[in-house]
Amino acid sequence: MRQNQMWQSVLMELRRSLFSEEMVCSMSTQLFHIPETENLQGNAEMHESLVPASYHRVTASGSAQRLANGEQEISIVQTLVGCIQNAEQRDRNVRNGLNVMREAAPNSYKPFIQNIQRWQDQAEQNLQNAKQMTMQIIGPNMAQKQSP
Secondary structure, X not given: OOHHHHHHHHHHHHHHHHHHHHHHHHHHHHHHHOOOOOOOOOHHHHHXXXXXXXXXXXXXXXXXXXXXXXXXXXXHHHHHHHHHHHHHHHHHHXXXXXXXHHHHOOHHHHHHHHHHHXXXXXXXXXXXXXXXXXXXXXXXXXXXXXXX
């Protein structure tokens, strides 16, 4: 498989992760606009990590798009790897915030928050798939050089 096609696979996983992240953002922000959940414990704190996690996914996706288009600068690969790693770190805080939200939510909203958690699970799984594919393309030595 040509390297451009391999990057295309990474791009598709990142786009899937972004789609799931869009759902997490939309649903969790919606809670700010519902009287019963507007001050839900954990939501504001979760958003402190959700916003940068989204930024890192967007940047990783843009980098993968450029690589899939044939650009080959090492700095693009470094940006991609660094952003995947940063998104992973932020995802841990998002997950913690969602757990706080689920515990603090009125019973009628717990299924809604569990649905958000499923979308977060999917976002993380697709990010991991993209990471694994990237490591296959660049090799473990280069990946370790990217660690922040």
